Amino acid sequence: MVAQPVVDAGVLSLFLGGLVLAAFWIGGDPRGGIQGFAVLAGVGLIFLLGSRSETLRGLGGPGRDERWLMIDVWATAFAGLVLITVLIGAWLVEIARGEDGSPYALLGAVAGIAYVLAVAYLRFRR
Numbered sequence: 835m836v837a838q839p840v841v842d843a844g845v846l847s848l849f850l851g852g853l854v855l856a857a858f859w860i861g862g863d864p865r866g867g868i869q870g871f872a873v874l875a876g877v878g879l880i881f882l883l884g885s886r887s888e889t890l891r892g893l894g895g896p897g898r899d900e901r902w903l904m905i906d907v908w909a910t911a912f913a914g915l916v917l918i919t920v921l922i923g924a925w926l927v928e929i930a931r932g933e934d935g936s937p938y939a940l941l942g943a944v945a946g947i948a949y950v951l952a953v954a955y956l957r958f959r960r
Contacts, residue, residue, distance in 0.1 A: 843894025847878030918945050 851874030858867030884890040892902040925938035 842881070843890075844878040844881040846894070847874045847881065851875050851878070914945070918942065921945065 851871040854870035855867035921942045928935045
């Protein structure tokens with residue numbers, strides 16, 4: 835049995851758009867919030883209208899099989915590798931400029947700790 839997403843990607847996009855709108859509004863920039871909401875609503879619309887696309891269904895819609903789950907695992911690992919590489923590079927640039935490296939050092943530490951905890955958990959679970 836393959837686990838299905840609890841929330842459709844289109845609905846999630848609208849929810850995130852609402853959060854972005856609220857955050858910008860609270861921060862005193864309602865125009866930025868409306869723009870952010872519009873972008874995320876557009877993403878949600880793409881998922882809604884593109885329901886026949888296998889790629890869009892695989893990205894966030896229902897009906898994902900084992901093949902799509904593995905694609906998701908590999909894509910997530912690649913995105914994590916890219917992000918960690920960028921964090922390390924940004925940290926090094928900050929250090930070279932005489933800064934303290936924050937928040938890059940903190941984000942890198944969180945990523946490293948999350949990785950170690952995940953390896954430990956999965957080691958004993960599988």
